[in-house]
Amino acid sequence: MCLAMPARVVETGPADQAVVELDGVKKEISLALVDGVEVGDYVIVHVGYALQKLDIDEAEKTLALFAEMATQS
Amino acid sequence: MKFIDEYRDGDLAQGIAAAIRQEARPGREYRLMEFCGGHTHAISRYGLTDLLPPNVRMIHGPGCPVCVLPIGRIDQAIRLAREHDAIVCTYADCLRVPASDHLSLLKAKALGGKIRMVYSTADALRIARENPDRQVVFLAIGFETTTPPTAVAVKLARAEGLKNFSILCNHVLTPAAMHAILAGGVAIDGFVGPAHVSTVIGSKPYEVFASDYKKPVVIAGFEPLDVMQAILMLVRQVNDGRAEIENEFTRAVTREGNLKAQVLVNEVFEFRDSFEWRGLGSVPHSALQLRRATMADFSEFDAEARFGVEYMPVADNKACECAAILRGQKRPEECAIFGTVCTPENPIGSCMVSSEGACAAHYTYGRFRSAN
Ligand code: SF4
Numbered sequence: 496m497c498l499a500m501p502a503r504v505v506e507t508g509p510a511d512q513a514v515v516e517l518d519g520v521k522k523e524i525s526l527a528l529v530d531g532v533e534v535g536d537y538v539i540v541h542v543g544y545a546l547q548k549l550d551i552d553e554a555e556k557t558l559a560l561f562a563e564m565a566t567q568s
Numbered sequence: 569m570k571f572i573d574e575y576r577d578g579d580l581a582q583g584i585a586a587a588i589r590q591e592a593r594p595g596r597e598y599r600l601m602e603f604c605g606g607h608t609h610a611i612s613r614y615g616l617t618d619l620l621p622p623n624v625r626m627i628h629g630p631g632c633p634v635c636v637l638p639i640g641r642i643d644q645a646i647r648l649a650r651e652h653d654a655i656v657c658t659y660a661d662c663l664r665v666p667a668s669d670h671l672s673l674l675k676a677k678a679l680g681g682k683i684r685m686v687y688s689t690a691d692a693l694r695i696a697r698e699n700p701d702r703q704v705v706f707l708a709i710g711f712e713t714t715t716p717p718t719a720v721a722v723k724l725a726r727a728e729g730l731k732n733f734s735i736l737c738n739h740v741l742t743p744a745a746m747h748a749i750l751a752g753g754v755a756i757d758g759f760v761g762p763a764h765v766s767t768v769i770g771s772k773p774y775e776v777f778a779s780d781y782k783k784p785v786v787i788a789g790f791e792p793l794d795v796m797q798a799i800l801m802l803v804r805q806v807n808d809g810r811a812e813i814e815n816e817f818t819r820a821v822t823r824e825g826n827l828k829a830q831v832l833v834n835e836v837f838e839f840r841d842s843f844e845w846r847g848l849g850s851v852p853h854s855a856l857q858l859r860r861a862t863m864a865d866f867s868e869f870d871a872e873a874r875f876g877v878e879y880m881p882v883a884d885n886k887a888c889e890c891a892a893i894l895r896g897q898k899r900p901e902e903c904a905i906f907g908t909v910c911t912p913e914n915p916i917g918s919c920m921v922s923s924e925g926a927c928a929a930h931y932t933y934g935r936f937r938s939a940n
Contacts, residue, residue, distance in 0.1 A: 501571040501820075525690060527720045528829045537571055539767055539820055542659065542710075543688025544717045546829070547767035547820045549571060554819035558574055561793050564800060565583020 501537045501549050515540055571819075575791030576614075584796040585619035592803050598624045599755055600802050601896055603746060604762040605632030605924025606790045612929035614792040624803065627754070628926040630745050630847055630894040631762055633710040634661045635918045635925045638846045639882040641738055642667040644872070645707045648736065649673075649681035652875045654703040656736075657684045657692040659714075661922040662707060666915060668882050673707075689721035696725070696733040705871045708735040713764045715739045715856065716829035719836040722858070722869050734871040737857055740843065743773045744854035750781050752848070754896040758802040760795065761787035763817055770825025774813045782811040789817040835859070836866050844881060846918060847894030888917035893926050900930040907931055 502515035502522070511527040515538065522540070526532050529545045538545035592598060602608055608628045611617060617626055630636050642665050648654045656673070663674045663685060677683035682702075686692050689706060696704040708718045718735060725733045742765050749756075761774055766787045774785045784805040788798035798816045805812060815821055836859060843855030858866040867873060884891060888910070889903035900906050900919070910916040912928050919927040 503570070525688070525717075525720070528716050528826060528832070530828060539764060541713050541764055542717050543690055544720070546713060546716070546764060547826055550819045554571055557789075557794075557797075557816070557819055561575075561577075561580050561584065561797060564587050564797065565580045 500540065502540050504532060504534050504536050504538060507532070507534060513545070515545075572791065575789065575793045577793060580793055581614075581619060581796055584793065584800055588619075588624060588796070588800050588803055589621045591800070591807065592621050592624050593807065594623065596623065598803055598806055599627055599757050600624065600760060600799060601627045601629045601749070601754075601756045601758075602760040602795070603629035603631040603742065604760075604765065605635065605922065605926075605929075606763060607760055607788065607795055608632070608926055609924050609929050610790050610792055610795055612933040615933070616792060616795055617934075619796065620799065624799065626799075627756060627896045628893065628899075629749065629759075629896060630845070631711065631742065631765075632919070632922055632924040632926070633714070633740070634665055634922040635890065635894060636740065636745075636845045636847060637662075637665065637709060637738060637918065638844050639667055639884065640844075640880050641736075642673065643882060644877045644879060645673060645705070645736055646671055646676045646681065647877050648705050648871060648875060649676055649683055650679070652703065652877070653682070654705045654871075654875070655682040655684055655695060655699060656705050656707060657686045657695055658707040659687075659709065660685050662709060664915060664921050665918050666885070689717045693721050693724055693730070693733065696730050697728075700732060703732050703734070703875075706733070706735045707738070709738045711740055711742050711762070711765050712768045712833075715833050715837065716768060716826075719832045722836050722866055723832070725869060726866070734869045734874050735858070736871045737837075739837065739856045740845070741854050741856070742769070743776070744851055745845070745848060746774075746777060748845075748848045748851045748854065749896060750777070750783065752895055756783065756896065757806050758784040758786070758811075760798045760802070761785045761813075763788060763790045763794070763820070766815075766817065766821040766825065768826045768829050771813050771815050771821060771823050772825070778811045778813050784811045784814070786814045787817050787821050789820070835864060844879070845894075846884065847891040885916050890917040890919045890927070893919055900927040903927070
């Protein structure tokens with residue numbers, strides 16, 4: 496139930512409605528819990544609601560950190 | 569898949585594993601609890617324990633919403649369907665949880681109960697709109713991630729004047745459960761903190777575990793590299809004698825969390841004085857109920873009050889070790905009926921039902937490995 500994944504917003508509509516795409520599959524979700532999400536943003540979707548917008552800069556930084564950790568040893 | 573595949577890179581995982589092996593001191597044990605069932609699932613699915621040295625031990629926590637729900641709570645939902653003729657809407661995970669009298673929601677459905685599986689609270693509202701002459705109850709379960717969606721639904725029901733919609737509220741709170749775990753005296757050196765719960769509540773509510781309990785917490789994403797990195801960060805904290813809140817999941821978690829969601833939850837819900845958890849027993853202020861204040865009274869949406877279905881505690885199956893597993897005191901393979909009488913096809917305890925449950929995750933991905 497808690498297994499949620501980052502999905503890309505491909506469409507926004509009235510009443511906080513949006514469509515996200517994950518691996519080619521489209522799904523209708525609600526943006527009622529997040530502000531300022533636009534088409535193209537990545538959001539973490541859980542039980543049909545976006546819980547948080549993904550911070551792309553932070554996502555890249557974390558990946559860089561993994562690479563650093565993995566090569567130190 | 570962007571922001572998923574990169575966090576599953578096998579070579580990087582080996583590299584981080586090598587760093588953990590190098591830094592974990594041979595003379596000591598590192599007992600780390602992953603609170604959340606999503607992490608339990610990831611650890612089992614990707615075989616992460618195989619990458620860790622034997623002195624770094626992962627202990628499963630109680631962060632699986634279906635697992636911690638006591639039998640009596642499922643009984644209430646079944647009673648609503650069978651005795652009050654309500655349409656009960658539930659997330660899929662709850663359907664197969666064993667209840668009293670050899671029932672489950674799925675079996676109650678086979679016996680004619682109106683049980684509907686929903687993907688989101690929006691589906692439950694739709695069912696209520698489509699069935700104006702029936703009572704529709706949403707079985708609201710879960711930690712801080714599922715609570716805001718329930719709050720949205722309750723507010724919409726109020727705005728639309730939906731008189732046939734109510735919720736059976738079982739929303740529970742992560743920090744309260746962490747307190748209960750630590751008070752229970754299980755020996756742990758630190759926590760891998762929840763991913764999605766923390767997107768909502770932020771990292772701030774964990775600070776007390778560092779300051780008062782001297783336990784490090786590293787919030788981690790659900791992908792395998794996230795978990796490995798968090799373990800490395802915990803090993804380092806333990807080595808340095810530090811107890812800090814660190815955040816590996818900065819791409820989605822801030823210190824403050826999702827304020828919009830927090831405000832909504834606060835508007836609709838208040839603390840229950842006490843709530844009984846499977847495994848942890850009654851824990852004060854560990855769950856929510858609909859707010860009853862005069863200025864903001866949402867109690868009309870409370871199914872327990874509307875139908876007079878009280879919670880009645882029921883003992884677990886005698887053979888089942890779920891309670892000890894949820895407290896971090898036992899492992900799935902220490903249950904005498906694990907994998908024989910109790911399987912995902914025929915679960916005896918709740919930990920074998922959801923893919924986030926320790927027994928189910930271990931059965932599906934891990935049992936052959938640990939048998940060797
Ligand atoms: S194997 Fe089944 S009965 Fe045993 S602890 Fe796990 S869920 Fe409970």
